[in-house]
Amino acid sequence: MPKRKKEPEARASHVVVDAIEGKYARVELPDGTTEDWSLASLPEGVKEGDVVRVQESGGDFEMEVDRAETEQRRSTAQRKLEALNQDAPTEEINL
Template sequence: MPQDNAERPDATWVIDGIEGHFARVELEDGETVDMALASLPRGVREGDVIRVHLADGDFTLEIDHAETQRQREAAQTQLDALNRTAPAGEIDL
């Protein structure tokens, strides 16, 4: 039996990229979809975490600034670790 929207838990999306008037949005299951920027919270940027709140068959979207910052810091930490082990100088292909 399908769940009613009011019973579904909140979802989390991530803005994967922005091109023109559209954003590529990564859903919780890893699928990406294109959405009009006008349908997302004002000021949304690449990398932002969006919380989807479902209630009574309707939904609201908001940027989760704290989670966005946490994910950006984790990504920077990973990048810094990779750079520490990178060979010095030019890379020849």
């Protein structure tokens, strides 16, 4: 009986759209480095701050905006910002 070829394992990761400039988007990779990707290669309507799930299987890539992960990261960042600002002076600062 011939051996069956093993199907390529699907792998998923996330990248974060750091900035959009013209026809390019700067994305932060899982290791923290950044790359400029063609905006056309990303899901339509992608915005700065969006988390994009990248699924690779057998050399093919599928991408979609992960709305739940994007919202969770935005909420976490907002809570951290509010915690940092809780003791900030409320009156005008004169230099």
